[in-house]
Amino acid sequence: MHTDLVAALDIGGTKIAGALVDGHGRILLRAQRATPAQEDGDTVMGAVEDVIRELTVSPHWGRVRAVGIGSAGPVDAVTGSVSPVNIPGWREYPLVERVRAATGGLPVELIGDGVAITAAEHWQGAARGHDNALCMVVSTGVGGGLVLGGRLHPGPTGNAGHIGHISVDLDGDPCPCGSRGCVERIASGPNIARRALEGGWRPGPDGDTSAAAVAAAARLGDPVAVASFERAAQALAAGIAATATLVEIDIAVIGGGVGKAGDVLFTPLRKALAQYATLSFVQRLTVAPALMGTDAGLVGAAAAAITKKTNETAAGV
Structure with a gap:
């Protein structure tokens, strides 16, 4: 072709x-x-x-x-x-x-869209050269896909790796998918913003209440904004560690709008991952930002x- x-x-x-x-x-x-x-x-x-x-x-x-x-x-x-x-x-x-x-x-x-992003990152992006990887998009929702044994693994229906709907809080908020405490319900952009607003964070004069605005506030040290991103990072870390324990991935790649928050997300994510990925065969697990962009x-x-x-x-x- x-x-x-x-x-x-x-x-x-x-x-x-x-x-x-x-x-x-x-x-x-x-x-x-x-x-x-x-x-x-x-x-x-x-x-x-x-x-x-x-x-x-x-x-x-x-x-x-x-x-x-x-x-x-x-x-x-x-x-x-x-x-x-x-x-x-x-x-x-x-x-x-x-x-x-x-x-x-x-x-x-x-x-699935998460599988598509995984295919791109494995072909030309941050997961290139990795035989076992989880790639995620953290944006309006949270999706993902898997590379296992050097090949894309979409599963029978095309949904394998859909990490956004792994439950990481058994008594957590109801998720639109019908479950509770899903990664998406905690770590998606709209939920990061919702939690910050509920905690007392207020947007600037422009009225921007997006996750990007919360990230900007967190960079300036706003404690509520920082806490909302730390909670998102904890949920992502729990889901990534569970996936790594199950199928032995060696890298997790994170893209999407929330992934663009940089250290506001990745610093607490790496810290939380060290607390969840404790077994010997997942301790070398790394996390990297996606390279393929939009x-x-x-x-x-x-x-x-x-x-x-x-x-x-x-x-x-």
């Missing part, structure tokens, strides 16, 4: 991004729409179709041989459907079927489609 392209879609609760990507992970064309996350399912799909339409008018479209989708989850790669926690209008929504129709019948590969979801979705197409070609499918 060295002269061919794949179309990549990165679907989250905030934005729907699309791109045409070559076999080296280079993006030739981009398109993006805001996600109408609180609207009905077909309205959300309309935004996806708008992104696809913008890609199809490109003169490069004739070289596209497959489509890769990284979607907020849970996803079901077996049925081709998605039920993202943060897009309530999509419940068992037949996304693969609809995208296949919108792209003229191209083959479509569906994986393109990770698109590049990873493309990587999944390229791998699938390559494997089918090798098998004579």
Whole structure:
């Protein structure tokens, strides 16, 4: 597929991004729409179709041989459907079927958004050269994916490594997924901000109440902002240590908007991880910031489609 392209879609609760990507992970064309996350399912799909339409008018479209989708989850790669926690209008929504129709019948590969970011970081980013890794996106939600034995491990349905919905506080707050005390409920950007506001933190004159604003306050030493990030770091550390103990990863890569907080997050995270990852075979576990930035979801979705197409070609499918 060295002269061919794949179309990549990165679907989250905030934005729907699309791109045409070559076999080296280079993006030739981009398109993006805001996600109408609180609207009905077909309205959300309309935004996806708008992104696809913008890609199809490109003169490069004739070289596209497959489509890769990284979607907020849970996803079901077996049925081709998605039920993202943060897009309530999509419940068992037949996304693969609809995208296949919108792209003229191209083959479509569906994986969770965390798995997509993992594919990108393992291909070209911070997990490159690591045979066993957990890669996470900590943003509006918390997702993740695994590399085991040098290969991406999406699992049977495409959700393996979905660390955001590991419970780390058995008596914690209810999570929209139906469980309690999930990593996402504690460590996602909106929950970092919510906890800071509940603790008495107040935004500056601009009224910004985002996690980025809380991070800025924490850098200036605001004790409530610092405490909210420390709590998020503790939840992430507990989830990472549990994953490492289970499958022996040697690196955890963290991206997403919250990951951009830098030392405000990573310093307490490394401290907490040392307290949770105590067994001999996980004590060398390292944590690193992601390198792929906002393109990770698109590049990873493309990587999944390229791998699938390559494997089918090798098998004579």
